[in-house]
Amino acid sequence: MSQLSAPTLRSLNNPPTPAWSPEDLREEFPILQRLVRGRRLVYLDNAATTQKPRVVIESLVRYYQELNANVHRGIHYLSERATEAFEQTRRAVQRFIGSRSAREIIFTRGTTESINLVAWSFGRQFLKSGDEILITHLEHHSNIVPWQMLCQERGTILRVVPLTPDGELDWMAFERLVNEKTKLISVAHVSNVLGTVNPVREIVRVGHAVGAKVLVDGAQAAPHLPVNVQELDCDFYVFSAHKMYGPTGVGVLYGKEELLEAMPPYQGGGDMIASVTFERTTYNVLPYKFEAGTPNIADVVAFKAALDFLDQLGMEQISAYEDQLLHYALQALDEVPGLVIYGRPQYRCGAIAFNLDGIHPHDLGTILDQEGIAIRTGHHCAQPLMDWLGVAATARASLAVYNSRQDIDELIAGLHRARMFFRL
Amino acid sequence: MSDLKELYQEVILDHQKHPRNFGSLSDATHRQEGYNPLCGDRIIVYVKLLNNRIEGIAFQGSGCAISTASASMMTEAVKGKTIEEAEALFHAFHELVTGKPSETSACGKRPPLGKLAVFSGVREFPVRVKCATLAWHTLRAALMGWQGTVSTE
16 A cells, blocks of 8 residues: 555655745736735635646637637648647646556546546446446545446446545455456545545556456646556546646546547547548547547647646655645644544645534635635535535635645634634 | 624524524424535424414524524524515515515515514625525425425525
8 A cells, every 4th residue: 555655655755855935836826916805815725726827827828819720620820830739738748647658648628527438438338237336435526426327327336435534445345345346446546625645556456456447536636746647557547637727627538548449439529530421430549539529729738838837846846845734734723722624544635624613614614715715615526425524514725836834824823713703 | 804793793693502493393284404505504494384374483404603593593583474474574584685686576565674684794795695595495495385305506
């Protein structure tokens, strides 16, 4: 299990010193310069979506002002340039997650669509009645519902790995649940609520030993940890651009080439075909086979600026910095009277879920918002996890590179004021 | 902070800490579950209806300060009222918290809101309107004999 958390371990043992400070980075984000309710914005809802650096916003504007044309079909100058920029992002994604080939990178609308694509295409091609799909108790609804829909249609069985009281995957239960009927394991790399970093490399090893394929939901990992899909050896890896400083409306599906080749197209239309007659259509090659219709060109192009931004900061450095800040936040939160933190996983990143005794998270969210502090409250699209925690809702603070100790201090001060307000 | 004080008035905080008519009603004639998917809050409203009049009312559930206080004060406000009077009060309350005319605003005079007027601060917090109206929607559904769970969405 240990090598899975290698990035976190490395960062703890030998923390690389970032060549940047969060205060400098904050300057790069125009929205962080604005006031919210007359106060400095403390943005701690990064697991929902991150803010966008100036380079990403400028890239979007530049695309529409200088490059806009449809891709993969025009003979004219702009179409050529737009296609080039679009495909450059694909290669940047390939490098960013260390995949073998750019043909393995499919652009989607987001993590949710990436998972639905696999459920629809892989599921209907390879899963049959009685086969088992294994997920965990901490999954986001987007990694539960597509599989339930598939199970209803195919008679496939959904199994769920329980958690330990600390909010980690129950490894013994996992090993017991994996069997020769397990055809797919779909698991979050990082929990969007507890912040738990799952041992995905080990999960892949165990899954492959019985012939199962493994999908890793990296939506909450890609912004925080170095990811290498060849090292993980997972079969699918999915994530969203907007949670890693990129634009909304762009997701990535990485799949091993031989698998993607064997899978039928997800949607039919333009761009995904090689030739069409009314009798017969032959499909385009990878990755275009899975990209029907005009893609989200501008946002894909601007996503490259976000990847360049992350590359410049260095994922190792980001991971090390955020790890320090996370532990600073955990320690500070622990000192707030009546505050309960949900989950104490050994390896964690990104999110901290908590509640204040005597204050409903919804009220807490309103009170903090009045001071320009943005957190998330609710069930975080993880109702089964809420049931496991025995609560209807929690508050959640989630970190990004531009957050500093000042943000955490302001959150803590806000929590104290909320307690005073409710006379606690 | 002044908006917050307006939202969380003393009376509201008091009803949140000590909700009135909290629990079930053994001789209820109507029972309705309400759900706010935004925050996961659930509420059950029990009503004992006799000759078109709300003889008894109680609620159960866990929610935020606004939804708990609203449910608590609603039970006090509608006890002893006829269905029509409760309905008129719902529309008056809805107008108060949304700041917009209710669907039947053309149908004449609004009853006085009395203590319920403390919820006027909610209109400055649009995302919290559903917290304030969850109990009321649930009561309405109970009186109309709806099936299933009523949702604020």
